[in-house]
Amino acid sequence: MRRSLAFLFFLVLAGAARLEAHAFLQQAEPGVGSTLQASPNEIKIWFTEKVEPAFSKIQVFAASGQEVDKRDVHVDRADPALLQVSLPQLAAGTYKVVWRVVSVDTHVTEGSFSFHVR
Numbered sequence: 001m002r003r004s005l006a007f008l009f010f011l012v013l014a015g016a017a018r019l020e021a022h023a024f025l026q027q028a029e030p031g032v033g034s035t036l037q038a039s040p041n042e043i044k045i046w047f048t049e050k051v052e053p054a055f056s057k058i059q060v061f062a063a064s065g066q067e068v069d070k071r072d073v074h075v076d077r078a079d080p081a082l083l084q085v086s087l088p089q090l091a092a093g094t095y096k097v098v099w100r101v102v103s104v105d106t107h108v109t110e111g112s113f114s115f116h117v118r
């Protein structure tokens with residue numbers, strides 16, 4: 001048991017070192033887990049690396065599972081590490097943001113977070 005834990009720890013360390021150049025979420029707007037008083041116009045995610053526009057996406061889902069974003073994902077013209085997607089007027093509720101990006105070093109990363117509209 002102790003040995004396998006040590007091995008797991010090693011794997012995590014090795015993974016962290018190798019993942020250094022990947023594009024991870026650095027900051028998001030709306031913030032991860034945030035509660036908003038009004039519907040946001042868009043989702044913006046700043047990554048730790050530049051992302052490849054053709055292979056990177058953000059999707060936003062309502063609690064029902066329905067995709068609610070406007071499917072117009074694009075990289076910001078001035079900042080190649082900023083990916084965004086527009087939103088219609090959202091009803092009150094919890095929404096899940098799912099992102100999957102390919103950084104310029106061709107590595108794929110993905111993740112998700114939620115935000116709430118009051």
Ligand SMILES: [Cu+2]
Nearest residue numbers: 021022105107
């Ligand atoms: Cu990488």
